[in-house]
Amino acid sequence: MIFLRCDYSEGAHPQILDALTATNMEQSVGYGEDPHCLHAAALIKERIARADADIHFFVGGTQTNYTSITAFLRPHEAVIAAARAHICVHETGAVEARGHKIITTPTTDAKLNPDDIDEVIRIHEDEHFVKPKMVFISDTTELGTIYNKAELQEIRKRCDKYGLYLYLDGARLASALTSPENDLTLQDIAQLTDAFYIGGTKNGALFGEALILLNPELKKEFRWIMKQTGSMLAKGRLLGVQFETLFQDNLYFELGQHANRMATMLREGIAAKGYRFITNSPSNQIFPIFPNELVAELEKSISFEKEGPVGTQEYCIRFVTSWATPEEDIQKVIDLL
Amino acid sequence: MIFLRCDYSEGAHPQILDALTATNMEQSVGYGEDPHCLHAAALIKERIARADADIHFFVGGTQTNYTSITAFLRPHEAVIAAARAHICVHETGAVEARGHKIITTPTTDAKLNPDDIDEVIRIHEDEHFVKPKMVFISDTTELGTIYNKAELQEIRKRCDKYGLYLYLDGARLASALTSPENDLTLQDIAQLTDAFYIGGTKNGALFGEALILLNPELKKEFRWIMKQTGSMLAKGRLLGVQFETLFQDNLYFELGQHANRMATMLREGIAAKGYRFITNSPSNQIFPIFPNELVAELEKSISFEKEGPVGTQEYCIRFVTSWATPEEDIQKVIDLL
Amino acid sequence: MIFLRCDYSEGAHPQILDALTATNMEQSVGYGEDPHCLHAAALIKERIARADADIHFFVGGTQTNYTSITAFLRPHEAVIAAARAHICVHETGAVEARGHKIITTPTTDAKLNPDDIDEVIRIHEDEHFVKPKMVFISDTTELGTIYNKAELQEIRKRCDKYGLYLYLDGARLASALTSPENDLTLQDIAQLTDAFYIGGTKNGALFGEALILLNPELKKEFRWIMKQTGSMLAKGRLLGVQFETLFQDNLYFELGQHANRMATMLREGIAAKGYRFITNSPSNQIFPIFPNELVAELEKSISFEKEGPVGTQEYCIRFVTSWATPEEDIQKVIDLL
Amino acid sequence: MIFLRCDYSEGAHPQILDALTATNMEQSVGYGEDPHCLHAAALIKERIARADADIHFFVGGTQTNYTSITAFLRPHEAVIAAARAHICVHETGAVEARGHKIITTPTTDAKLNPDDIDEVIRIHEDEHFVKPKMVFISDTTELGTIYNKAELQEIRKRCDKYGLYLYLDGARLASALTSPENDLTLQDIAQLTDAFYIGGTKNGALFGEALILLNPELKKEFRWIMKQTGSMLAKGRLLGVQFETLFQDNLYFELGQHANRMATMLREGIAAKGYRFITNSPSNQIFPIFPNELVAELEKSISFEKEGPVGTQEYCIRFVTSWATPEEDIQKVIDLL
Structure with a gap:
């Protein structure tokens, strides 16, 4: 067959497995505060040229998405996303389960049309409606399409205009950034979004997503929310070791x-x-x-x-x-x- | 002007105000267990020919809708509603705030097309999706349109087929049932739905909605959820007195x-x-x-x-x-x- | 008997009923933005000598308490309250239902001991614990006891020390402030708390509580949360008329x-x-x-x-x-x- | 040092690491439906002599606890637990974040006193209180103490009397069952509880907890709730492989x-x-x-x-x-x- x-049909890329084996009997503190997590975060910060970023490691994407939304938004604030977005469809209502509505916009290729942001803002005019506060996009999208730099800049412009956070789900960011049609870099994404995550599970790790918080408003007490959603891995260094391996060279x-x-x-x-x-x-x-x-x-x-x-x-x-x-x-x- | x-621009119809004045100094237990609430419930049960119904009085419609959904559904279960439904638009995400996704279907006249239920069920196939469990309709709808009997029967048929509850928001039920184009009766609605509410606020009461629970599965410990959402009026008899007045004759x-x-x-x-x-x-x-x-x-x-x-x-x-x-x-x- | x-066994004080009758056929916008609500708010602001306060009217106390907590706190933030506090016992878990833990402190007279705040802070030291962010007290308490000015000042001091909001549930504030042992004024309370409410339901109104928001951090988009919890009365002026009557003289x-x-x-x-x-x-x-x-x-x-x-x-x-x-x-x- | x-300072026991390495390039479906998860579940069912059990694998304990409570309880239902229980203290309010109150009972050794269950039931008498529906205990407890068989039977008796589910957190069950003072077996626990979990993270796995659902009422659509809380590991077989290794012999x-x-x-x-x-x-x-x-x-x-x-x-x-x-x-x- x-x-x-x-x-994510197999285990990990052999280099990752080797790194996990080599560090197996090291003793360290738990919950992501060990030397491997710190080192992996440093490597990523260097790669995105944002020494000020906060980096948190998660086991999976659904966790990463809804924990972020839970941490970023007040109860009446909502997310704008294309109707095909993973959070609208394939996460069993995890975002709503933590209280937030997702306002969907029509799409054929799973990409968010910037003009639809204007329309959503126009409609949600007062306290009888939820208040749009964040735009969610995926790159690659759920249909394998990608955003180019001009599109991402245009979405950023609307977010600035309306005071919206821009969040990018990078479960398949490795594929997006190495696509023959891509003109974005990791550094561009770190400049244009308020938060995004770099997916490991779908790119050779046993599991793992690295969430990058760029907007200072989003950083405060983030670890409390992680712990509350059960997203803090006890042996957190397993995530650190994997992302170290992925980012120390070009793997x-x-x-x-x-x-x-x-x-x-x-x-x-x-x-x-x-x-x-x-x-x-x-x-x-x-x-x-x-x-x-x-x-x-x-x-x-x-x-x-x-x-x-x-x-x-x-x-x-x-x-x-x-x-x-x-x-x-x-x-x-x-x-x- | x-x-x-x-x-709901004015206060109450004079008969209702008179009844509130006449009973003002009566002393009674609170929270809807007084003689007026019991009497109002008896009048409604007679009118709908369902002696087995449970009846609960609420102050407003948003409360009634989300309290019901909170009580009826498990965390992963979702509501199907036309995209113009009040709960999808004008209730500031109250349903999502208590954890439930609303799956919307396209509509031009605010009515739910029964065939769209089939399509929703087809898509939500396994545990990666929310599970549709309830259909929400309004009569009159948010665009003033009404359901006829054949349409309501057709929706009921789909609900039976897929194991869905049918809930009808009757904020403007008085207008629906007395419309020149209407062929439904209160008794029909009590036969075809699992729960519905009769709106008072928009039909002459100071405030008040009477929720009718018909399906026995939905009745259990409903008052606990009411209290939890802050929906139990201390001087509950105010609601009883108003619905007594509305239903003792034909007001x-x-x-x-x-x-x-x-x-x-x-x-x-x-x-x-x-x-x-x-x-x-x-x-x-x-x-x-x-x-x-x-x-x-x-x-x-x-x-x-x-x-x-x-x-x-x-x-x-x-x-x-x-x-x-x-x-x-x-x-x-x-x-x- | x-x-x-x-x-709250009877209806309303006759003066209140008269005012409702006199204004019954006035036409006004809904949801608390009518002239009576504005006037009632002005009267209260004058009485508390805080022209900068935001005032919102609710139908009942459970609604007021949990809506406030929902609006004030982030998901990992918790409330400190004496174990006998109404929110810990008699509100069917309304606060937890919206996601927040209440940390209880021991008490025999239902009053909160300021020293217990220190102890709670000591224990909740990092992200494995909820983060205490608000102190909840009632005056009168659930056992009919009252706080004197020195006690309230002492609690305020601890709140300032630890960055906690101080919220006072005044369901029975009329009784507290007119108690022979009381030395607090409405103005004191408006100086010492971040938010509090003046109870009407238990002091002659048909229903109604006036929430006073003093700390500017707590005011933002509060009406969104009110609408979301179903707390915005359609015919909002009913609340305005009642509080006008209670506060225009000394009723x-x-x-x-x-x-x-x-x-x-x-x-x-x-x-x-x-x-x-x-x-x-x-x-x-x-x-x-x-x-x-x-x-x-x-x-x-x-x-x-x-x-x-x-x-x-x-x-x-x-x-x-x-x-x-x-x-x-x-x-x-x-x-x- | x-x-x-x-x-959980180290990685995994070498046998577990070997098994992960040996199966690394196998291809399988995700989310816990692969042959290794099925085999591990079969081994556990045999060990507990409950062929009828449903078994679900989680990455960590906080996830397991709050996902179970979320799945088992209706919104107004509450958990009874000793005040030192992990869910009351060290999980950042995860249970409350999903809407449920934990009613705590006093304890010096972290064990739950069966008589305190009676007292909780006595107090929570009607709809103004949450409704106790589940008892939570840990073995070993958070203070390293253990339950003996007579104690567990006594707690079971109270649960039967009041219609409560009994849930046992077995994060450190390996230590409990091999304690010199222990007289319980895995089979006893599977007879006396409605659900419990066998902890792997604190007993040699990289991560992993095996949740055992025994009461048929608790099984329905459990995977939907798992997915919603982000608890379904994409490469689920990592959990299967680890529990296979732990339970194929006596490891x-x-x-x-x-x-x-x-x-x-x-x-x-x-x-x-x-x-x-x-x-x-x-x-x-x-x-x-x-x-x-x-x-x-x-x-x-x-x-x-x-x-x-x-x-x-x-x-x-x-x-x-x-x-x-x-x-x-x-x-x-x-x-x-």
Whole structure:
């Protein structure tokens, strides 16, 4: 069975596993205050050129997203997000469970249209409505699309105009930043957002997301909220060791590049056979549309997710490549088509 | 200044005020367990032909809606509602503040399309999504439209199919049930829903909504949740006295009828001048579209709410009539046009 | 049956009912922005000599308390209160339901001991604990005791030392301020607290509490939170009219005085018969201890609440007097003993 | 520096690390539905002789506790726990943050006294109070004490009497069950509780707690709540692999035994020098009382937590041993005294 179901099917990249083994019997204080977490944070701060950032390590993305929103917003404040955003769909209402409404905007490619921010602000005019206070975007998005620099700057402009925080979910940031169509850098993101996270789980770590707090308003007593949501890992240094490994050289970006290269090969192979996609996604997730019978056939030897029907004769499916996807698997899939 | 801003601009209908005065120095236990509340509940149960119902009195609609949802649902369960529903828009996120996501469906007339329930169920397939468990509708809706019996039966059928509770917000139920286009009775609603409320605030009471719990699953320890949300009025008998007055004879329906008659007169007057409406609303809320200059002119002598622009030259506004609207006010408005 | 069960057994003082009747057909905007609410707020601001205060009117005390706490605190921040405080016991966990822990301190007379604040701060040392951020006190307390000025100043001093807000629940503030043992004024309270409320429900109004926000940090977008908790009364002017009546002359204090006079008469009558009390309460709530048989006898002709057993032979009960208690009722109770 | 600060200072026991390494490149579905999780669950079900149990794996204890409480209770329902319980003190109000009050009972040894359950039930009599619905205990407790079988049976009896769920926090269950004073088995616990968890983080795993749901009422849609609280690990099989290793032979108990043996050696060494303890704790946490100067001296070479002052001259500190504590470290500490 070829696995193109997700980018977290395996354990960790061998270098990460080696680092965990090498440090296994070290004794340290818990909860993220150990030397490895401090060192990993220092490496990231250097990489984003923001010595003033606060960095917190989480085990997973849902935790990171809702803990941040819980910490950032007052009870009547709401998030603006594209209707396909992960927090609106696939996190079982975690944000609402902590009290906050998500105001969704229409989208076909999972990207947030800056003009929709204006419209949301216009409608939410007084105390009978929630008060929009934060914009949530993902890069890559949930459909594998990416934001370019001009788009991110435009969203930032609206956030400044209306006093909104800008938060970027970087679960697949490695794939976004190494996409052939990308013109953003980690440093750009650290300049343009109030907070964002760098995803490890989907890029070679056993688990782990590094949340970067840039706006000083968002930093105060953040660890209290982390502990309250159960997000503070007892043996916190496991997160530190992993992010040290990802960022001491260029491993983080190399793993993203490999995933993208596999996806490009697959995308081009599929296109060459004449199939189309529901959106152009220059990253490690691609969404081809196949005839129903072909989908049934592919399921026999490939593990993947089904997105939804396109008319009655076709189905859109999702293929995801990862740091661990072997080139021969991609070739086999192309041959199958 | 003519008030067509809302149906709660005045105090109470004189009969209600008289009843409150007459009972003022009676001494009774608090929190809704006094003889007047019991009597009012008995009158309503008789009227809906459901001796088995539990009836609870609230001060306002937002309280009633979110207290009910809080009591009915588990943390991961969600509400399905049309995107224009009051709980999605004008209650400052009260439902989300108590932890529940509202899944919205598209609508132009504020009514819920039964087929959209199927689609919501199809998408929310496993534990990565919230679980739809309740359908919320309003009658009249937020755009003054009403459900007919066939529509309500169809929604009930989907609720039965998928194990969903059906809840009806009756803030303006008096206007709905006395609309010339209505074919529903209070008894029908008590047969087709799991819970609904009869609105008093917008139909002649100082304040007050009577929540009717029909499904036995929803009754357990409901008073605990009421107290927790601060919804239990200390001098609860004030609510009992008002609903006694509304339901001992036919006052509740007479007040709704008057409001509708005034709205019909106004609607016909506006239509006769050649203006159109954003939707057909056979109840006490109407939504005419006027040229911008006319809207500016009207604002000098009429108090009303502005719905939103229609293109660049016109604006949709809302006129609301009530039990207290004098016929001469309506005539004056028509003359002004 | 003589009612000494609570101070909200009747409707409203006749002057209040007259004012509601006189203004009944006035038309005004809703939600507390009408002329009566503005006037009532102006009268209170003058009385407390704090022109800078923000004043919001609520229907009931549980709403007022938890809405305030919800608005004031971040998710990890907690309230310090004496273990007998109303919010810890009789509000069905409303504060916790909105996410905040209440840290309780031991007490025999329901008053908060300032030294206990130091101890709470000492223990809650880092992010593994909630962070104390607000002190909650009631005056009169839940056992009818009162704070004197020196005590309130001492609590204020600790709040300043530790960066805590001081909030005073004044459900029975009329009784506290007119107690023979009181040395506090409304102006003192407005100087020493960050927020407090003046209770109307238990002092002659149909319902209503006036929340006074003094600390500018607590004022921002408070109306959003009010709406979210369902605390914004549609016909808000009902609250304005009642507080206008209570504060345009001296009615608020006269009603408190009457209740206290009745309680004093009753307390002295009971003491003269040789019975004792669980605490000294110089206000409108008294807590005598009677032999079990006497309690059973009294229940035949008096309605009252039972506090709890004292040993096996005696029981502590609660008598509450109010603005409406007739002197002859008190005489009858004394004669019964 | 000798580490006696906690039982999670190191990484994982070498067998666990080996198992993670051996399975690293396996590909599997995420979120706990992989073969390793299924196998680990099967091993535990066999060990507790409850084939009907549902087993869910969490990363940490705070998550496990509050996710369970969130899933089990309705909004007005509360937990009863001894005042020293971890959920009352060291979890930053996680339970309250999801809406539930914890009713605390007094305790000196961190154990819950069954009679206090009766008293709590007596007081919480109607809808003005939260409704007690669950009893929370820890074994070992937060002071290292343990429950014996008779005590657990007695608590169970009260729970049956009042319709309460019994939940046991087993963060240190390995130490409890291998304590020289213990007479409980895993099977006993699975018979006497409605739910409990077996802690891995403090007994040799990198991280991980296995929650066992026994009462069928508690099982429904539990995975929805897990996902909502961010508790579902993407690479869930990491938890499965670890619990497989702990339970395929006897590793789980051997590690607990080692920790206890080190603690016993240390306790006896301290007692032999004439020092006393604040409580008798026959497990891997001990709480000696030392003169202040000795505490200062010990801090130079040992890492430990300080519990609190005992009078002015002495201090109670906490020593924790673990699966990884070397015997020579214990000897060194004894020599230091």
